[in-house]
Amino acid sequence: MSDHEYQPKSKVGKWFNDRLPLLTLGAHLTDYPTPKNLNYWWTFGGILTFCLITQIITGIVLAMHYVAHADLAFGSVEHIMRNVNYGWLIRYIHSNGASMFFLAVYIHIFRSLFYGSYKSPREIIWILGLLIYLLMMAAAFLGYVLPWGQMSFWGATVITNLFSAIPLVGESITTWLWGAYSVDNPTLNRFFSLHYLFPFLILGLVVLHIWALHIPGNNNPVGIDIKKPSKDTVPFHPYITIKDAFALLMFMIIFAGFVFFSPNVLGHSDNYIPANPMVTPAHIVPEWYLLPFYAILRSVPDKLGGVILMFSAIFILFVLPWLDTSKVRSAVFRPIYRQFFWILVIDVLMLGYVGAMPAEGIYLVLARVGTVYYFLHFIVVLPVVGLLEKTDPVPMSISEPVMTGGAETSLARKINEKI
Amino acid sequence: MKKFRKKTFYLILTIFLSFNHLNSAEMTEPIKVNWSFKGITGKFDRASLQRGFQVYKEVCASCHSMQYLSYRNLGEPGGPEFSEEEVKAIAASFEVTDGPDSQGEMFTRPGRPSDMFVSPHPNKEAAAAANGGAYPPDMSVLVKARKGGANYIYSVLVGYEDPPPGVKLDQGVYYNKYMIGNKIKMPNNLEDGLVEYADGTASTVDQMAKDVTTFLAWAAEPELEERHKLGVKVLIYLILLTILVYLSMRKIWSRIDSKM
Numbered sequence: 001m002s003d004h005e006y007q008p009k010s011k012v013g014k015w016f017n018d019r020l021p022l023l024t025l026g027a028h029l030t031d032y033p034t035p036k037n038l039n040y041w042w043t044f045g046g047i048l049t050f051c052l053i054t055q056i057i058t059g060i061v062l063a064m065h066y067v068a069h070a071d072l073a074f075g076s077v078e079h080i081m082r083n084v085n086y087g088w089l090i091r092y093i094h095s096n097g098a099s100m101f102f103l104a105v106y107i108h109i110f111r112s113l114f115y116g117s118y119k120s121p122r123e124i125i126w127i128l129g130l131l132i133y134l135l136m137m138a139a140a141f142l143g144y145v146l147p148w149g150q151m152s153f154w155g156a157t158v159i160t161n162l163f164s165a166i167p168l169v170g171e172s173i174t175t176w177l178w179g180a181y182s183v184d185n186p187t188l189n190r191f192f193s194l195h196y197l198f199p200f201l202i203l204g205l206v207v208l209h210i211w212a213l214h215i216p217g218n219n220n221p222v223g224i225d226i227k228k229p230s231k232d233t234v235p236f237h238p239y240i241t242i243k244d245a246f247a248l249l250m251f252m253i254i255f256a257g258f259v260f261f262s263p264n265v266l267g268h269s270d271n272y273i274p275a276n277p278m279v280t281p282a283h284i285v286p287e288w289y290l291l292p293f294y295a296i297l298r299s300v301p302d303k304l305g306g307v308i309l310m311f312s313a314i315f316i317l318f319v320l321p322w323l324d325t326s327k328v329r330s331a332v333f334r335p336i337y338r339q340f341f342w343i344l345v346i347d348v349l350m351l352g353y354v355g356a357m358p359a360e361g362i363y364l365v366l367a368r369v370g371t372v373y374y375f376l377h378f379i380v381v382l383p384v385v386g387l388l389e390k391t392d393p394v395p396m397s398i399s400e401p402v403m404t405g406g407a408e409t410s411l412a413r414k415i416n417e418k419i
Numbered sequence: 420m421k422k423f424r425k426k427t428f429y430l431i432l433t434i435f436l437s438f439n440h441l442n443s444a445e446m447t448e449p450i451k452v453n454w455s456f457k458g459i460t461g462k463f464d465r466a467s468l469q470r471g472f473q474v475y476k477e478v479c480a481s482c483h484s485m486q487y488l489s490y491r492n493l494g495e496p497g498g499p500e501f502s503e504e505e506v507k508a509i510a511a512s513f514e515v516t517d518g519p520d521s522q523g524e525m526f527t528r529p530g531r532p533s534d535m536f537v538s539p540h541p542n543k544e545a546a547a548a549a550n551g552g553a554y555p556p557d558m559s560v561l562v563k564a565r566k567g568g569a570n571y572i573y574s575v576l577v578g579y580e581d582p583p584p585g586v587k588l589d590q591g592v593y594y595n596k597y598m599i600g601n602k603i604k605m606p607n608n609l610e611d612g613l614v615e616y617a618d619g620t621a622s623t624v625d626q627m628a629k630d631v632t633t634f635l636a637w638a639a640e641p642e643l644e645e646r647h648k649l650g651v652k653v654l655i656y657l658i659l660l661t662i663l664v665y666l667s668m669r670k671i672w673s674r675i676d677s678k679m
Contacts, residue, residue: 078487088642242668249661260650261459272564
């Protein structure tokens with residue numbers, strides 16, 4: 001790569017760079033050769049970085065005013081909303097920011113599934129990404145408990161009770177997590193501590209995620225290996241930075257729409273009722289981004305079975321690179337996989353929908369069908385389709401999406417249509 | 420295949436929507452009111468807020484607390500916007516417990532604008548005991564704490580009816596069309612002409628319900644007007660910036676695309 005040749009021009013710069021090559025790193029990030037055919041689905045990495053930083057900054061400010069005590073937490077949130085200068089804005093950015101963060105991460109993950117970005121040589125990037133996603137879910141759950149409303153309290157009760165399903169030690173583990181014999185003040189206090197910790201762990205993993213990305217470089221919509229740098233690539237700056245900025249601004253418009261004009265539409269109204277251990281809400285539902293997993297959990301009549309299945313739904317993603325047997329990365333050239341990809345998208349959306357509904361009647365049936373299909377997709381469909389599928393011809397390079405012979409024009413057109 | 424996909428999608432959508440419909444049929448949907456504070460430029464009706472405060476003070480406040488509001492809020496922009504003198508007079512009409520003084524004794528004094536709204540009962544238990552065991556919820560964020568928001572609160576206030584035949588009600592329980600489960604422990608406290616509005620508006624049940632709901636909507640979201648105003652500015656700024664960045668992007672990428 002070109003950054004090996006980078007030398008600072010000034011004497012001071014050279015002196016510093018010889019001791020800590022930050023300038024070399026900067027040059028690497030600026031020149032980083034990026035496939036020139038990346039579409040807008042590739043802008044969500046930058047958007048996610050923005051989301052993380054937004055959550056950290058607003059979160060630090062909120063923590064300056066929030067009180068992590070069972071008797072005071074709800075009131076301190078109202079204090080932020082009413083008496084802190086622009087407290088309402090900071091809190092609404094933070095609470096809606098969590099939803100926007102998950103919206104972006106789901107698009108990012110499904111982009112990876114569609115274009116095969118998880119495949120060799122990018123398995124470590126994928127696994128680091130999943131660890132980030134796991135920590136995000138934990139952080140979001142912990143954060144949702146902090147306002148100490150009814151959904152906070154009962155959501156915390158339901159989720160922490162999952163651990164009691166573990167044989168023999170389950171009850172002890174749950175008590176240990178609570179720091180009490182039920183969800184109570186010690187629970188709230190430690191959840192606050194962990195909620196403050198996790199974003200920084202995520203930040204560390206993000207650095208590793210990007211580092212691992214910069215070893216093989218970006219995948220691209222065609223999914224082929226490209227020479228770097230070449231006429232198939234562009235320097236990260238200004239080409240990708242400006243494109244990311246444009247996409248980020250579009251994202252921010254939607255974000256601002258939620259924050260300013262319907263800041264509570266993604267939350268649950270019950271969370272504006274102070275936590276009351278004596279009154280159970282009619283339906284305990286998690287935030288929307290956890291609903292598919294909630295549906296999987298409830299689709300099993302046995303508690304331990306449900307917990308195992310729910311965690312398996314996430315952990316199966318860790319072995320995804322080895323379950324997918326296809327040599328072709330991008331679904332653009334995989335006519336059969338492409339259909340199954342969209343069925344999976346619909347399946348996950350359906351699971352999310354039934355997760356919000358009471359676990360009875362037709363919803364329970366749909367949850368079970370959806371759960372079975374979810375696992376079938378990864379355990380059966382992916383390995384089998386990869387072996388049997390007849391893939392479309394894959395181009396040799398991005399600039400010349402042509403193999404050989406006379407079919408070139410039609411193939412080139414086909415690819416352009418699909419990308 | 421594409422056609423098939425579209426068809427499947429619509430089929431699934433239709434099924435989901437019909438489920439939703441079945442679900443909602445079990446309870447009466449709240450009345451939809453065309454509130455002045457709806458929409459992206461929505462503002463509170465100042466006169467309605469002042470009347471609503473009067474209804475709250477004369478009717479609701481004998482049971483319901485509003486512990487997160489201060490009297491000064493009544494004079495702040497975006498709210499009822501009572502004058503400074505009016506706010507001082509309102510605050511002074513309440514007895515506030517303060518202390519301890521230098522002798523270690525608690526004492527009462529007239530309220531000041533900086534005081535929080537005085538609660539009708541010393542604690543939740545006392546409030547429940549005085550109301551047949553049902554705690555009248557704090558109304559500071561009530562509009563945000565109910566599905567359906569302002570529409571729901573308004574609907575409950577005007578939704579009292581005689582119970583349909585076959586429905587038996589215990590002592591101290593009332594029938595309400597819009598309340599979840601149709602049973603409510605709050606009696607129907609509104610009747611025509613109950614309060615005498617200073618601005619001469621006729622105090623019908625509907626008028627009072629609308630006014631007090633507007634007041635509660637403001638109490639739950641005192642930042643609403645500021646939020647809407649700032650939001651419009653932020654959106655305009657973001658859209659202009661997006662256009663500029665888009666044009667820059669086109670310019671920068673034209674160097675690459677032309678070579679393709």
